[in-house]
Amino acid sequence: MTINTRPGLDLVPAYRQGKAASPGASKLSSNESPxxxxxxxxxxxxxxxxxIHRYPDIGAAQLRDAIAGKYAVNADNIALGAGSVEVASQLIHAVxxxxxxxxxxWRSFEAYPSLVRIAGAVPVEVPLNQDAAHDLPAMLExxxxxxxLIFICNPNNPTGTVVDAQQLDDFVNAVPRDVLVVIDEAYVHFDRSAVRADGLALFAKYPHVxxxxxxxxAYGLAGLRIGYAIAPTEVAQNLNKVAIPFSVTDLAQVAxxxxxxxEVxxxxxxxxxxxxxxxxxxxxxAAGYPAIASQANFVWVPAGEASAELEALLDAGGVVARTFAGEGVRISSGTSQDVDRVLKAVAGQRSEVTA
Structure with missing residues (x-):
């Protein structure tokens, strides 16, 4: 007997975790805090x-109040989940x-297309522009x-590029008010650019953000899985409706x-x-790789067909990075020793790859 499979599930790849590192190697594949x-x-x-024998506070009242105080929003605007990826899933299911x-x-956060398909919706991938950044005019079209719903990953994963503040404001203003614009700021703490867009300012200005x-x-709690959305009240309430009950553990809330x-x-x-x-x-x-200036905690090397060559070079040097076959290699920013190891691995191995 064959068990029935939901139609379309064959289009959804299982999420691929960053490759594990052998003892002594530098694990720079998952953008974790070093x-x-x-x-x-x-x-x-x-x-x-x-x-831990008790259930956590399903509403995470203390944490929501703390986040609300930090950003001067109402606690009713906040919804939590087991990492921002789960909150992204809630947003899709709710909208x-x-x-x-x-x-x-595209390319952007690799979970987006899978999350959309799992919800039964249709992913619309808009290619990045020549600067490996969001092509906002094309996204409007x-x-x-x-x-x-529209996702803006800013800074973008895996390229590390950012959207100019005024351009993003103009984009949000041009989007119909019945379309929710989600600004995914998973890496915002590392953004040092002069043009940084402020998602919270846009949330305060527009009703559909x-x-x-x-x-x-930045907070280093990857293993405890906790993230949140700041959203219009009705949206936040709906996120709670589609959330998995008790998915945000008590330990995660306390941490x-x-x-x-x-924060200091x-x-x-x-x-x-x-x-x-x-x-x-x-x-x-300096080693000849077309790395892109990043505002996240990683650097993207669009090495194309030479990505496997760069991955092998890093592996040989005791560095585990994240390779997207035929596209590029994303290398997380680690400790000074981790970066030393990367630079040693590529030193003297000047690549013929061009941007």
Whole structure:
């Protein structure tokens, strides 16, 4: 007997986790924080271990209040999930149904097309422009009467490029008010560009904007899975309706609260990651690779067909990166020792790849 399979599921690839690293190698494949958790966060989580036989607060009231205070929004505008990717899934399920369209740049966050198809909606991929950035005019042209949601990943994963603030404002203003624009700011803490768009300012200005944030990257809580959306009240309420009950654990909530209280310490760590990102970028350029200036915690090398060659070179040098076959290699910004290892691996191996 053959078990029935949902139609269209063959178009949905299983999410591919960043490749694991062997002992002693530098794991730069998943854009994780290179730093261990802060002592204050570890203490807060440890002290809560004795209550893990209880369900967490499904509404995460303390954390939502803390986030609301930080961004001067109402707690009713905040919805949480097990990482911003789960909140992205909630947004799709809450807004788009079968046959509806969801627009996003491509290449961008690799989970977008799968999440859209799982919801029964239709992914509309708009190619990046020649600068590996969002082509906003083309995205506007892609909007149809079936469009329900648009993702803007800013900074973009995996290219690290950002959308100019005024251009994004103009774009949001041009999008019909019944289409939700989601500004995915998973990497916003690493953005040092002069043109940085502020998703929260756009949320305050326009009625059809939601913003995604995560505690996985800058806050270093990737293993606890917690992210959130700041969205119009009705949208946030609907996210709670489609969310998996109790998906945000008590330990994750406690760790997030402790992290918000330790932002001064975390800011120093973020600055170190940014510094190493710039070292990584300049070293790759010096080695002849067409690396792209990034505002995230990684650097993208659009190596095309030579991507496998670069991956092999890094593997031989004890570095695990994320390769998108035939397109490029994304290398996370790690510690100074991690970046040293990358630069040593590519030194003297000048690539013939051109941008």
């Amino acid at each position: 730093h261990q958790p802060l002592d204050s966060v570890v203490t807060a989580v440890t002290e809560r271990l004795t209550t 788009a149904g079968p046959g509806d369209e969801v627009v996003f740049a 892609a909007i149809t009467e079936r469009t329900k 939601a913003v995604l944030h995560t505690f996985s990257k 997030a609260l402790a992290s918000l209280r330790a 310490e975390l800011a120093a760590r973020i600055s170190e990651v940014v510094q190493q990102r710039e070292r990584l970028l300049q070293g790759l350029l």
